[in-house]
Amino acid sequence: MSKSLPADSVGLVTPQSIHFTEPLPLASGRMLDSYTLMYESYGELNASKSNAVLICHALSGHHHAAGYHSPDDRKPGWWDSYIGPGKPIDTNKFFVVALNNIGGCHGSTGPSSINPATGKPWGPDFPKLRVRDWVSSQAALADKLGIDVWAAVIGGSLGGMQAMRWALEYPDRVRHCVVIASAMKLTAQNIAFNETARQAIIADPNFLGGRYLEHNTLPRDGLSVARMIGHITYLSDYAMGKKFGRDLRSGSFELGIDEPIEFQIESYLRYQGDTFANTFDANSYLLITKALDYFDLAREYNDDPVAAFSQAKAKFLVISFSTDWRFSPERSREIVNALMGANKAVSYADIESNFGHDAFLLPNARYQQVFSRYLAGIDTE
Amino acid sequence: MRIDLNEIQHWIAQGSRILDLGCGDGTLLKFLIDNKQVEGYGLEFGADEINACIEKGLNVIEQNLDRGLGNFADNSFDTVLMTQALQTLHYPHLVLDEMLRVGKECIVTFPNFGHWKARWYLATHGRMPVSDLLPYEWYDTPNIHFCTFKDFEVLCREKNIRVIHRQVVNEQSPAFLKEIAPNLFGETAIYHLSK
Numbered sequence: 001m002s003k004s005l006p007a008d009s010v011g012l013v014t015p016q017s018i019h020f021t022e023p024l025p026l027a028s029g030r031m032l033d034s035y036t037l038m039y040e041s042y043g044e045l046n047a048s049k050s051n052a053v054l055i056c057h058a059l060s061g062h063h064h065a066a067g068y069h070s071p072d073d074r075k076p077g078w079w080d081s082y083i084g085p086g087k088p089i090d091t092n093k094f095f096v097v098a099l100n101n102i103g104g105c106h107g108s109t110g111p112s113s114i115n116p117a118t119g120k121p122w123g124p125d126f127p128k129l130r131v132r133d134w135v136s137s138q139a140a141l142a143d144k145l146g147i148d149v150w151a152a153v154i155g156g157s158l159g160g161m162q163a164m165r166w167a168l169e170y171p172d173r174v175r176h177c178v179v180i181a182s183a184m185k186l187t188a189q190n191i192a193f194n195e196t197a198r199q200a201i202i203a204d205p206n207f208l209g210g211r212y213l214e215h216n217t218l219p220r221d222g223l224s225v226a227r228m229i230g231h232i233t234y235l236s237d238y239a240m241g242k243k244f245g246r247d248l249r250s251g252s253f254e255l256g257i258d259e260p261i262e263f264q265i266e267s268y269l270r271y272q273g274d275t276f277a278n279t280f281d282a283n284s285y286l287l288i289t290k291a292l293d294y295f296d297l298a299r300e301y302n303d304d305p306v307a308a309f310s311q312a313k314a315k316f317l318v319i320s321f322s323t324d325w326r327f328s329p330e331r332s333r334e335i336v337n338a339l340m341g342a343n344k345a346v347s348y349a350d351i352e353s354n355f356g357h358d359a360f361l362l363p364n365a366r367y368q369q370v371f372s373r374y375l376a377g378i379d380t381e
Numbered sequence: 382m383r384i385d386l387n388e389i390q391h392w393i394a395q396g397s398r399i400l401d402l403g404c405g406d407g408t409l410l411k412f413l414i415d416n417k418q419v420e421g422y423g424l425e426f427g428a429d430e431i432n433a434c435i436e437k438g439l440n441v442i443e444q445n446l447d448r449g450l451g452n453f454a455d456n457s458f459d460t461v462l463m464t465q466a467l468q469t470l471h472y473p474h475l476v477l478d479e480m481l482r483v484g485k486e487c488i489v490t491f492p493n494f495g496h497w498k499a500r501w502y503l504a505t506h507g508r509m510p511v512s513d514l515l516p517y518e519w520y521d522t523p524n525i526h527f528c529t530f531k532d533f534e535v536l537c538r539e540k541n542i543r544v545i546h547r548q549v550v551n552e553q554s555p556a557f558l559k560e561i562a563p564n565l566f567g568e569t570a571i572y573h574l575s576k
Contacts, residue, residue: 317435333452336442336452337452340422340442340452340453341454341457343398343420345440346422346440346442347431347434347435347439347440347441347442348441348442348443348444349428349431349443350443366428369428369432370431370432370435373432373435373436374435376436377435377436377438
């Protein structure tokens with residue numbers, strides 16, 4: 001990225017942090033006495049504070065959703081294709097807030113933060129979190145920003161779970177709920193992938209029961225494998241084949257040559273894994289995947305999703321992607337059916353895409369149309 | 382608005398709960414919401430149509446009607462509508478069963494293939510009719526199950542479906558003709574049904 005930023009970018013942005021001294025009661029029964037949330041905002045909050053949109057991040061996401069931190073940034077925020085002037089989440093119209101959830105590792109209080117009680121990093125002692133804890137901390141952030149009601153709460157994947165939980169926990173504070181490539185609860189297959197990733201981390205000799213920071217080390221190999229497992233599940237067979245095929249990065253198929261053969265996909269996954277291992281905290285990964293596994297929208301409503309959604313007052317937009325096998329369109333249709341069963345306003349589109357779960361972050365003409373038209377119809381007066 | 386859509390409103394109760402199958406760009410649903418204060422959902426498969434519905438602020442659900450209505454409970458809607466879509470379905474008779482299960486009442490409209498123009502075209506040209514109402518060639522048409530007014534009557538009798546109202550409407554030809562011989566002079570058939 002050079003000096004001139006794209007015209008449809010929110011431009012240069014600076015993350016901000018807010019410290020909360022009011023304790024946050026957690027679903028586990030424990031209390032977080034004080035905590036910090038890191039967030040970014042794009043666009044302007046209007047006088048009546050009725051144009052605020054909350055972006056909830058997925059597993060490895062954070063507060064930097066759009067724009068650039070410096071003119072030399074190689075890449076913009078993680079959802080830059082969808083947030084900006086003239087984009088589906090139009091910053092000419094909306095005031096957009098994106099944050100790093102508690103338990104994360106990008107500036108908000110999490111396992112790599114210092115536990116005030118001990119003066120050491122929290123590590124494995126950081127309280128276990130549920131999706132609802134993120135939602136209640138986000139509500140505290142909304143209070144601080146003076147936002148009584150979000151025009152929309154929007155999230156993909158794990159972010160979609162937060163958006164749905166918002167609609168049930170704070171029905172009067174959400175006017176529109178946009179749930180993308182998400183589910184009311186994970187399937188056993190999904191939990192299996194998460195557990196395999198967690199075991200890769202725990203099995204790393206440098207994990208040291210989660211107290212690696214105290215020993216000045218990091219379980220990089222385990223975290224890298226965990227990310228590789230996750231990454232595979234976010235892609236589709238097509239996307240991998242198209243991008244890498246069976247191309248070799250080194251070696252050859254010729255007989256009698258001892259040089260090791262390395263496929264492009266192998267080196268790509270290792271690169272992704274290594275990059276992630278250098279920027280993400282292993283305890284955060286364990287904590288967040290557990291919250292994902294335990295999420296069950298309707299558990300406390302007698303396992304009846306219709307009863308659960310009866311709490312909601314928001315209007316919903318649900319979007320899925322045809323080749324997403326991690327959060328398949330079927331999971332989105334379950335959400336839609338429950339919403340219709342509860343007689344809630346809902347629209348649903350299943351977007352044709354070849355790119356699996358990752359599709360929700362990628363440019364796609366039909367996705368952009370559905371998303372833009374829905375958000376354009378939101379009244380912010 | 383299409384003439385069949387205009388007729389339908391008389392059979393829809395104020396404030397009732399509606400499911401519109403193959404709702405297209407949502408014209409009818411929007412009209413019924415504005416004029417009859419109904420609530421409900423449109424089901425649609427076409428991307429452009431879904432976009433148009435979202436633009437109108439309607440509840441539109443992407444769903445392929447050929448896969449049935451298994452996601453809806455029995456009698457969960459006052460009226461299930463399907464205008465000019467029956468002939469595009471793979472198994473129209475099964476979808477009709479589903480409509481009657483999900484809705485307390487149903488309204489179906491379809492082009493009457495027994496209309497004299499279609500008969501005349503086939504008789505004189507020896508080819509599948511192409512007209513203003515049916516502007517497709519046989520190979521690229523979305524309409525795969527044409528029927529006549531009479532055919533539909535037979536199906537309703539076989540299935541013991543109660544016909545509450547029946548009507549044929551024309552965009553142009555004189556009204557009295559369709560009263561005398563609906564199968565010959567009615568362009569569009571409208572049926573109001575219940576179990």
